[in-house]
Amino acid sequence: MPLVAYPDAALTIWQGKDALKFIDGLSTNKMVDLEKGHLIQTVFTSSQAKIIDFVTVFHMGEVLAVQCHQSKLHNLLNHVLPRILSQDVSITDVTERNQFAIEYGVTNEHIGTFVSLSNVTYGHTESNMNIVIASKENSFEYTGTANEFDSWRIENLVPWNNHEITTKNHPLAAGLGQFVHPAKGCYIGQEILARMVSRGRQGKNLVRCKNTEVDDKLITTRGEIYSLGIVRPNQ
Amino acid sequence: MDCGTCETSSPVQLMTPEVVDVNLSISNKAQEMLSDAFGDDRSMALLVGVLSGGCSGYMYDLQIVEETDQNCQEITVDGFKVLVPNASSHLLDGIEIDYVDRLMGGGFKINNPNAESSCGCGESFS
The missing domain is CATH 3.30.1360.120 (Probable tRNA modification gtpase trme; domain 1)
Structure with a gap:
């Protein structure tokens, strides 16, 4: 591999x-x-x-x-x-x-x-x-190569550091929801994440999208045809 | 993987906060409840500490102990021996230990003038 x-x-x-x-x-x-x-x-x-x-x-x-x-x-x-x-x-x-x-x-x-x-x-x-x-x-x-790895990430919807995983995003938007335990005790930021989950309102999501279908500034990892982006449901 | 733990790598320098002489108070209700908890044995002490964690980053830690291996300052408040770890003294100066008597969410509470915010349950602050 x-x-x-x-x-x-x-x-x-x-x-x-x-x-x-x-x-x-x-x-x-x-x-x-x-x-x-x-x-x-x-x-x-x-x-x-x-x-x-x-x-x-x-x-x-x-x-x-x-x-x-x-x-x-x-x-x-x-x-x-x-x-x-x-x-x-x-x-x-x-x-x-x-x-x-x-x-x-x-x-x-x-x-x-x-x-x-x-x-x-x-x-x-x-x-x-x-x-x-x-x-x-x-x-x-x-x-x-890094480009080949990015293509694989786009194909498999895998978020990566400094692309999707940035200090501007919360874990749910960045595609890290599986690493947010739903029932552990409190930690910093937990109340906000728990509220997003319980109300079904996490705002943005990590998606794989055609380059022509989303605004350029929403793209986080650019591919030739498809890219990764963090977008609101109506974007 | 090279952990470097057996060699020369030195730990990241901790941000050691300034140790302050803690003043704290205990409300009348909290004194009553502590008297019930201590009984006649005043050789025990109330350890008032802070741990990391909770929704706001720090959590209060109240324990009745005989002794502790933490580096503490010992103060006497209204006849109770109180131990405050030096490492968290900067977060605890000026607090009031209170007791809230209600069915849900009751118990000992800390009113802390150093806290910028606290979580809903009152156990955590920042």
């Missing part, structure tokens, strides 16, 4: 006995049942329910490896660090030690798990993708 570079990825290590509960209290998905060897994807949201970052949490046993994004890391840390208070949580940025890629179009039989083979970690996500993380000593052989 094609392997493409993931240049905006970042990797942070969260340690301490309260780390999992801490992430659970500040993001949209239910984290507290996560077990070693498993991963889960979740969204940190602002008080207006806008996306701060969409992250993948790998439970490594003693620590949590949180794959986030370099372009959003500053805001993410500004959001979480003041809230640690007296909880046992520390965060280390190890982005510089690692390189990142996406293997897409895969059929994952074990969604929500990860394996490490020869120091390369493959995280099996829900979107028929593997997040691939390796130390800088390894070398990736990329077999796909």
Whole structure:
């Protein structure tokens, strides 16, 4: 399956006995049942329910490896660090030690798990993708291009960082609804998202549309004929 | 994946807030309810802390404890020993601990002049 570079990825290590509960209290998905060897994807949201970052949490046993994004890391840390208070949580940025890629179009039989083979970690996500993380000593052989990956995303309605997943959108509009747990406890932005769901009014939706059918400014990932866009139902 | 946890990567610097000397008050109703909870044993303490989470980002944490491993300031208010973690002292200075007596949504409540907003249930603030 094609392997493409993931240049905006970042990797942070969260340690301490309260780390999992801490992430659970500040993001949209239910984290507290996560077990070693498993991963889960979740969204940190602002008080207006806008996306701060969409992250993948790998439970490594003693620590949590949180794959986030370099372009959003500053805001993410500004959001979480003041809230640690007296909880046992520390965060280390190890982005510089690692390189990142996406293997897409895969059929994952074990969604929500990860394996490490020869120091390369493959995280099996829900979107028929593997997040691939390796130390800088390894070398990736990329077999796909960013344009080809975008075409695949358009075909499969897969949102991506800095296209659909931006700080202007909330998770439901950005196509991340499956990572918003409907019945977990409170977190920042939860009341707004819960109200949108309960009233059936989430406003915008991620759609695949013909380029000629939508306003240019609503397109978030442009393809040759079809594109991804975040639009209101009547747009 | 290289976690770097055994090597030289140092943790991101925490934003350590300034520790303030906390003043707090306890309403008459809350004193009554605390007296019921403590009984005659005043060796116990009321721990008033803050955790991350909740709709507004911070949640109050009220516990009756013998001791805690948190770095706390100990104050005596109306005969009750109260422990306030230094890490959250900046969020708790000036609060009033109240008790609301009603069937739904009743219980101990914190009136906090530092809170810009709070969620509907009153357990969370920012």
